[in-house]
Amino acid sequence: MITKFNTGKKVLIAPLDWGLGHATRCIPIIRLLLDSGFEVIIAAGNAPKALLQQEFPDVQCVDLPGYNIEYTKDKRLLPLKILWQAPKILINIYREQRWLQGFITTYQPDIVIADNRFGLYSKLVPCVFITHQLSILAPVKWIQVFIQKINYRCINRFTVCWVPDFEDANNNIAGQLSHPAIRPAIPVKYMGMLSRFKKDQPEISHKFKYLFLLSGPEPQRTLLEEKVMGVLPFIQEPCSIVRGLPAIQNTIEVPDNCVVYNHLATDALEQLILQSELVVCRSGYTSVMELVALHKMALLIPTPGQTEQEYLARNLQEQGWFATCNQDDDLLKAIHIALSKNYHLPRMQHHLFEESILTSVNTLIKQRLH
Numbered sequence: 001m002i003t004k005f006n007t008g009k010k011v012l013i014a015p016l017d018w019g020l021g022h023a024t025r026c027i028p029i030i031r032l033l034l035d036s037g038f039e040v041i042i043a044a045g046n047a048p049k050a051l052l053q054q055e056f057p058d059v060q061c062v063d064l065p066g067y068n069i070e071y072t073k074d075k076r077l078l079p080l081k082i083l084w085q086a087p088k089i090l091i092n093i094y095r096e097q098r099w100l101q102g103f104i105t106t107y108q109p110d111i112v113i114a115d116n117r118f119g120l121y122s123k124l125v126p127c128v129f130i131t132h133q134l135s136i137l138a139p140v141k142w143i144q145v146f147i148q149k150i151n152y153r154c155i156n157r158f159t160v161c162w163v164p165d166f167e168d169a170n171n172n173i174a175g176q177l178s179h180p181a182i183r184p185a186i187p188v189k190y191m192g193m194l195s196r197f198k199k200d201q202p203e204i205s206h207k208f209k210y211l212f213l214l215s216g217p218e219p220q221r222t223l224l225e226e227k228v229m230g231v232l233p234f235i236q237e238p239c240s241i242v243r244g245l246p247a248i249q250n251t252i253e254v255p256d257n258c259v260v261y262n263h264l265a266t267d268a269l270e271q272l273i274l275q276s277e278l279v280v281c282r283s284g285y286t287s288v289m290e291l292v293a294l295h296k297m298a299l300l301i302p303t304p305g306q307t308e309q310e311y312l313a314r315n316l317q318e319q320g321w322f323a324t325c326n327q328d329d330d331l332l333k334a335i336h337i338a339l340s341k342n343y344h345l346p347r348m349q350h351h352l353f354e355e356s357i358l359t360s361v362n363t364l365i366k367q368r369l370h
Helices: 027-035 046-055 075-084 086-107 141-155 220-234 266-274 285-294 307-318 331-340 352-369
Strands: 010-015 039-044 060-063 111-115 127-130 160-163 188-190 208-213 239-242 258-261 276-281 298-300
Touching: 010 027, 010 086, 027 039, 027 046, 027 352, 039 046, 046 060, 111 352, 127 352, 160 352, 188 352, 208 266, 220 239, 220 331, 239 266, 266 276, 266 285, 276 285, 276 331, 285 307, 298 307, 298 331
Parallel strands: 010 039, 010 111, 039 060, 111 127, 127 160, 160 188, 208 239, 208 276, 239 258, 276 298
Antiparallel strands: none
8 A cells, every 4th residue: 555645845856858758757756746745846848848747737847958869860870979969968967957956945845856867966955866777788898888987977976766677687677777787876776667557457449450659869750750651551450650749739641541649648648559459669668668567569669779779679579578670670571570479578566666656755855854
């Protein structure tokens, strides 16, 4: 049973804008804190802000610009593109650190929860850092070692690190990403699987054969959308597309057997996923957690050059959980292969995070008061 706290304590929660996954996995945390009597303030910018404002129209949302990371069309150039943007990332981290000091003075939060926003740490209040990537993967070993040191140096500025995964090294989702040989110096708490979707949903009949969920930074989101549009004329069965564009109004033309949405709120998206036989989407960690939560068969397409997604897709296919293919592969062929395979998703408890989060938050607040 979850303990409810009528605290009136104030929590700032801020997700990174690197795709929508960081914002969507904050939804169950925000919902839990609100239901437990906390006052929540959301800090976000661009698409994550638009998404969270749609989900929580009555919650105060302040503007906090993101990192605005851009990808390349050629996966081989992505490491150089990210390296080229490193100064911009560092400047944004410095700016959000300055921003947080002003926010604390004005709003006086009791705790700060940052999903992969490295600048939101302070000695004035407890600060939580959320990440499933304790291990950073890179195509070159020396770069991986260098980035790993920077990653831990940044994480260690926080009070505690929450990992949205299971602690059992043999029974988890993120594999070596969330289970490194050496952990950060600060306390690391495995919170279990985060999912904004309701648990224990009943089986419902399929309305769509395929659901294409598009997401991620540009231009790769658009490139995947173009790939999907290219196969639609060859699909006769009912299908649907969610474009992952919560701040965009204009839409695209699709065949009569296809339904397209720019964005869907949580309840509507959950129903659409359950009504679809096969989901085709990126292998972003939040997407994977949601698919596991709903026990849904899927074809995972990693963002080209994004080593984390490539590892997740490969590792989960090897475990027999999902099918996967590269973005350059024949998508129609990959879909048919995915449907012909016999994949088995494990039944994982996806409500454990609730008690873990409430216990951790209240422990941090009590420690601060003392």
